[in-house]
Amino acid sequence: xxxxxxxxxxxxxxxxxxxxxxxxxxxxxxxxxxxxxxxxxxxxxxxxxxxxxxxxxxxxxxxxxxxxxxxxxxxxxxxxxxxxxxxxxxxxxxxxxxxxxxxxxxxxxxxxxxxxxxxxxxxxxxxxxxxxxxxxxxxxxxxxxxxxxxxxxxxxxxxxxx
Amino acid sequence: xxxxxxxxxxxxxxxxxxxxxxxxxxxxxxxxxxxxxxxxxxxxxxxxxxxxxxxxxxxxxxxxxxxxxxxxxxxxxxxxxxxxxxxxxxxxxxxxxxxxxxxxxxxxxxxxxx
Numbered sequence: 001x002x003x004x005x006x007x008x009x010x011x012x013x014x015x016x017x018x019x020x021x022x023x024x025x026x027x028x029x030x031x032x033x034x035x036x037x038x039x040x041x042x043x044x045x046x047x048x049x050x051x052x053x054x055x056x057x058x059x060x061x062x063x064x065x066x067x068x069x070x071x072x073x074x075x076x077x078x079x080x081x082x083x084x085x086x087x088x089x090x091x092x093x094x095x096x097x098x099x100x101x102x103x104x105x106x107x108x109x110x111x112x113x114x115x116x117x118x119x120x121x122x123x124x125x126x127x128x129x130x131x132x133x134x135x136x137x138x139x140x141x142x143x144x145x146x147x148x149x150x151x152x153x154x155x156x157x158x159x160x161x162x
Numbered sequence: 163x164x165x166x167x168x169x170x171x172x173x174x175x176x177x178x179x180x181x182x183x184x185x186x187x188x189x190x191x192x193x194x195x196x197x198x199x200x201x202x203x204x205x206x207x208x209x210x211x212x213x214x215x216x217x218x219x220x221x222x223x224x225x226x227x228x229x230x231x232x233x234x235x236x237x238x239x240x241x242x243x244x245x246x247x248x249x250x251x252x253x254x255x256x257x258x259x260x261x262x263x264x265x266x267x268x269x270x271x272x273x274x275x276x
Contacts, residue, residue: 080178080202082198088189090189092260093256094263096264112243116204121243123247131268
């Protein structure tokens with residue numbers, strides 16, 4: 001039941017954003033359409049969204065978003081530097097790092113975040129291991145690689161999802 | 163004032179998109195190209211859409227631009243991941259200057275183990 005309520009809230013907010021600026025008719029139609037959509041998509045909606053009924057998690061999610069944007073901007077200057085540099089300073093390769101996150105959604109978010117941060121792109125995931133294409137490998141030590149690539153997100157994602 | 167900020171956002175966004183395209187041409191293999199394309203295009207396009215939001219404010223168009231930016235932020239890395247994985251599964255080799263390929267190593271280990 002809690003799951004359905006979360007689903008309703010998400011759909012309803014999305015509808016209101018799409019029909020902005022809304023009036024009473026839009027709100028009534030939105031409530032009706034959201035109810036129908038819940039029936040259609042109940043299997044597709046991730047169960048873990050229930051966790052966002054807790055305001056502390058929402059707050060951490062917003063903080064995480066800001067934190068991520070900061071890294072996306074750094075990543076873009078990194079790409080700009082590599083692309084403009086005449087000598088093309090890259091040492092690419094695929095490395096393996098192990099995650100300690102358990103929740104499915106946290107893992108998905110981590111993979112997405114890895115792709116958006118400086119020099120890394122998640123290629124595959126097998127069991128607990130991420131295979132990451134790294135544009136500038138400067139260390140062979142797996143523990144150090146792990147720290148550089150995913151530790152900066154893991155502690156925050158743990159607060160959001162676990 | 164707000165107009166100028168909006169135009170600034172759009173301009174910087176276009177510059178990042180342009181750099182992404184440059185990376186698409188200059189970098190050697192599919193994985194490196196995806197790196198440049200995903201990062202630059204995500205931020206570039208989100209900035210253009212955010213500029214549109216600043217220009218139009220809380221109107222029908224402005225809010226829709228924000229929603230689009232959010233969608234790009236979520237879907238673009240997923241698409242890049244799918245493309246990279248697809249390329250690796252179907253056997254595209256890494257650029258010859260690459261340092262290591264742990265995924266290939268682990269895969270061949272698994273094949274030998276069977």
